Amino acid sequence: MYGNFKIKENPCILGLESSCDETAGAVVRGRKILSNVIISSASEQAKYGGVVPEIASRAHTDAVNKVAVKAVADAGLTFKDIDAVAVTYGAGLLGALLVGLSFAKSLAYTLNVPLIAVNHIRGHLSASYLCSEELEPPYVTLLASGGHTAVLHTKSYTEFEVLGATCDDAAGEAFDKVARVLSLPYPGGPNVQKTAETGKPVIPFPQALVKNSRNMQFSYSGLKTAVINYCHNSAQKGEEINIHDVACSFQRSAIDPLVAKTVESALKLGVKTVTAGGGVTANDYLRTSLSQACQKAGLKLILPEKVYCTDNAGMIASEGLVQYKAGNFAPLSINAQAHIPLV
Ligand code: KG4
Ligand code: ZN
Numbered sequence: 390m391y392g393n394f395k396i397k398e399n400p401c402i403l404g405l406e407s408s409c410d411e412t413a414g415a416v417v418r419g420r421k422i423l424s425n426v427i428i429s430s431a432s433e434q435a436k437y438g439g440v441v442p443e444i445a446s447r448a449h450t451d452a453v454n455k456v457a458v459k460a461v462a463d464a465g466l467t468f469k470d471i472d473a474v475a476v477t478y479g480a481g482l483l484g485a486l487l488v489g490l491s492f493a494k495s496l497a498y499t500l501n502v503p504l505i506a507v508n509h510i511r512g513h514l515s516a517s518y519l520c521s522e523e524l525e526p527p528y529v530t531l532l533a534s535g536g537h538t539a540v541l542h543t544k545s546y547t548e549f550e551v552l553g554a555t556c557d558d559a560a561g562e563a564f565d566k567v568a569r570v571l572s573l574p575y576p577g578g579p580n581v582q583k584t585a586e587t588g589k590p591v592i593p594f595p596q597a598l599v600k601n602s603r604n605m606q607f608s609y610s611g612l613k614t615a616v617i618n619y620c621h622n623s624a625q626k627g628e629e630i631n632i633h634d635v636a637c638s639f640q641r642s643a644i645d646p647l648v649a650k651t652v653e654s655a656l657k658l659g660v661k662t663v664t665a666g667g668g669v670t671a672n673d674y675l676r677t678s679l680s681q682a683c684q685k686a687g688l689k690l691i692l693p694e695k696v697y698c699t700d701n702a703g704m705i706a707s708e709g710l711v712q713y714k715a716g717n718f719a720p721l722s723i724n725a726q727a728h729i730p731l732v
Contacts, residue, residue, distance in 0.1 A: 391721065394503050400472035400713055403460060403496075404706025407449040407489030408481025408509050409535075410440050413702035414456030416464035416471070417710060422519050424463035425696065425703045428452040435575045439565075446484035453492045460702070468500060475505040475709025477512065478719070479726030480536065486725035494721050505709045506719035508729050509700075510537055513666035514549070515708035516697040524662070524691050529655040531647055531679065534667030535561035537731060538607050538647070540654050543664075546711050549732040552654050553605025560597070560643055560669045563609035567616050567639050571632045582672050585640045588633030592619065598646035605650050612642050644675045652682045664691045671698040 399419035406413040415425040430448035434440050461468055476493035479486060490506075497504035514530055526543045529552070538561075539554035558566075561578055568577025573584060594615045599606035616639050623630045655663050663683050669675065676692060683690040697703050712718075 391498055391501060394501070394718070395472075397472050400710070401464070401466060401470050402473045402475050402505070402706045402709045402713065403457065403471045404507075404702040404704070404709055405453070405457060405474065405476040405489045405493050406509070406512070406700060406702040406705045407453060407485050408477045408479070409485060409700060410434050410445050410448070411700040412449045412452035412456050412489070413700065414460030415702035415706045416460050416466065417519070417703070417706040420518050420522050420707070420710065422703050422706075423465070424460045425701060426456045426459045426463060427701060428456055431576055438569070438575050440482070442482045442484055445482055446488055449485055449488035453488055456702070457492070457496065471500055471502060473503045473505055473709060473713050474500070475507050475705050475712070477509045477705055478506040478723060479729040480509055481727065483725055483727045486727075490723070490725050498721060503713065503718040504721060504723070505712045505717065506723050507705045507708045507712065508732070510534075510729070510731055512704040512708045514541070514543065514732070515711055516666045516693040516704035517664035517691045518707045518710075519697055519703050520693050521691045524664070527660050528662035528664055528691075529651060529658065529660050531651040531663070531665045531670065532667050533560040533647060533669035533675075535559060535565070537667065538609070539731060540605065540651050541732065542654070542658060542660070547715055551731055553607065553650060554731070555607040555609060556599060558609035558613060560607070560609060560647065561667070563597070563613045563643055564669065566613050567636070570617050570620050571635060578668060578672065581636045581640060582674065584633055585636035585674065588631065588635070588637030590638045590641045591634050592638035594619070594638050594642040596646050597643050598650070605654070607646060609643065612639065640672070640674055644672065644678065648675065648678045648682050651679065652686050652688065655688050656686055662689045662691060666693060666698060666704070668699045671695040
C-alpha cells in the first residue's frame with residue numbers, strides 16, 4: 390500500500406523538471422545540493438527558432454530516466470536513499486510536463502516515498518536556498534523568466550505578496566523577440582547579452598516600466614515595439630543598424646527598471662535581503678547592476694549561480710524541501726497544469 394511515509398529532518402529529495410526544453414534531475418540532502426544534471430534539447434529546437442512542443446516531449450521521454458539515474462549516482466546515493474520525489478507539475482508545455490510527472494509518480498510509488506508537486510515558478514523562487522544555508526524569509530525577490538516578471542515579498546517559506554509585475558510580455562519573452570528581430574539564433578537571451586557586450590547604450594528606447602501608475606508595473610511590449618520600429622525604419626531608409634548598440638540599449642531599458650524597483654521595494658519594506666531567480670537573472674548586466682545597487686543600498690544579495698537561474702531540477706528539489714517540511718504531499722492522481730497562478 391502506498392503511504393505511511395517516514396518523515397526525516399534532512400531528507401534526500403530527488404527533483405525532476407521537464408516543463409520546457411530542459412530535462413533535469415537533481416538531488417538535495419536538506420538544503421545541500423548533491424547533484425545537478427541537465428539534458429537540453431535547445432540545439433535541436435534552435436533549428437526551428439524556438440521550442441517545438443512535440444520535439445520537447447519526445448526529448449524528455451528519451452532523457453528523463455537518464456537524468457534521474459545520473460542525479461542519484463552523482464549524489465553518491467542509490468534510489469533506496471531517496472526520501473521524496475519532487476516534480477514540476479506546471480506551469481509549462483502540457484506534453485512536456487506529463488513526461489516528468491508520470492515518471493515521478495511511478496518512481497514515488499515504487500520507492501513508497503512522498504510525491505511532491507512543484508509549481509515551476511516557486512522553484513525559481515527557491516533556487517536561492519541552494520546558495521545560502523542561512524537564507525530565511527522575509528526577503529524581496531526579483532523574478533524574471535521567459536513567462537514571468539515580478540518583484541515579490543517572500544513573507545514566510547510559503548507566503549508571498551506580488552509587489553509588482555509585468556502588465557504585458559515577460560522580460561525573457563522580450564529578449565527572445567529582440568533576438569529574432571536582430572536575426573540572432575535561439576536561445577535569444579544569452580545571444581542578446583553577448584551582442585550587447587560590444588555595444589553602447591546610445592539609442593533612447595523607453596524603459597520597461599509603466600510610469601505614474603499607482604502600483605509598480607513593468608511593461609515590455611512598448612520597449613519591444615520601439616526596437617522593432619527602430620530596425621524597420623532604419624531598413625526603410627537604407628541605413629545599416631549597429632546590432633551591438635541596439636542590443637546594449639535594449640538590455641539597459643529592459644533591466645534597469647527591474648533592478649531599481651527591486652531595491653526600492655526592499656528599502657520601502659525595511660527588508661534587508663534580496664534574492665533573484667529565473668532565466669533572465671543569469672544575465673551578466675543584470676547580475677552586476679543588481680549587485681552594485683544592493684551594495685550601495687546596504688542590502689544583502691543572495692544571487693543563485695547562473696545554472697540555478699535558468700531551468701534546472703536543483704530548484705525543484707529545493708522547493709520540494711519547503712513543501713516536504715510543510716507536509717504538502719501530492720496524490721498519485723495529480724495532473725499536469727499548463728497554467729498556474731504566479732505563487
Ligand atoms: O527561467 P527560464 O529558463 O525558463 C522559464 O521558466 O521561462 O527562462 C528562460 C528565459 C528565456 O526567455 C531566455 O531568453 C532568458 O530566460 N535568458 C536570458 C539569459 N539567459 C536566459 N535573458 C537575458 N540574458 C541571459 N543571459
Ligand atoms: Zn523556468
